[in-house]
Amino acid sequence: MTDDAALERARAAVDALHRRVARLDDNALDLIFREGRNHTKWQARDVPEALIREAVALAQFGPTSANGQPMRLVLVRSKEAKEKLKPTLVPGNVDKTMSAPWTLIVAYDIAYWTRMPTLYPIRDMSAMFKDNLPFAEEHGTRNGTLQGAYLIIALRAVGLDVGGMSGFNRKAVDEAFFAGTTVRSNFLMNVGYADSAGLTYARLPRVAFEDMATIQ
Known part of the structure; x- marks a missing residue:
């Protein structure tokens, strides 16, 4: 063709x-946004790897600058991997993480731009990052975070629940899981089928449109 x-x-x-x-x-919007919550307690119910893979594949269709796709993931499922992650967590995040069927380390590759000749063959933009590594890391962080948000949406869309967390020691996670690489951790998310008994408060307020946005 x-x-x-x-x-x-x-x-x-x-x-x-x-x-x-x-x-x-409305059902889809409720599932993904209006009724979706950040969960902390999980049902003892298996979450098949195929469902995680499906959500990751969906999230990859979300846009990133010049199709750079800097997000990288470690899908923590085994007892051994959970134990490696455990000492990096703040105390309040330990139980919810150890009991979750999956914990995803959402990270980004600061050398993501080396793949851009393949991912963005329209024109080679890798030189602008190669010659300015702080600029490359800024773009990697921003677009990797975008991809992490797409992943939350995708996981909810396939019927799973998510509990995002930033309460962990990034340096310790990087040393435990990404030593000797160009990958850096961003945030964590527990994934499974939520137990609603874990909710301890009703939906919290959202910022009003008028306080968030201006029309010019």
Whole structure:
């Protein structure tokens, strides 16, 4: 297929999608956003690896700058890996993490730009990062965080619950899981089927549109 043909096919797919789906229904919006909570207690129910893989594959379709895709993941499931993670956690996050079926270390690769000739073949942008590593890390952090948010949405979309956490020692996690690499931890998320008994308060307030946004 020529590049022109591929482009025309992509444009046709966008048009067909908009004809097929106008928007998500209320049930989907409730599942992903309005009724989704940050959970801390988990059912003793298996979460198959295939479901995690499905969510990760969905999250990868979220946009990143120049298709850089800097997010990297460690999917912590085994007892041995949980024990390695345990001493890096603040005390309040230990029980919820050790009892979760999965804990995902959401990280980013500060050398993600080395893959850009493949991921963004439209033009080679790797030189602008190679010659300015602080700039590369800034972009990696920002876009890796975006991908982590996409992953939360994807996990909820496939019916799983998530408990995101920033209460951990990043340096210790990096030493335990990423030593000798260019990968840096960002945040953690526990994943499973939530036990609603773990909720200790109702939905907290959200910032009003008028306090968050201006229209100019």
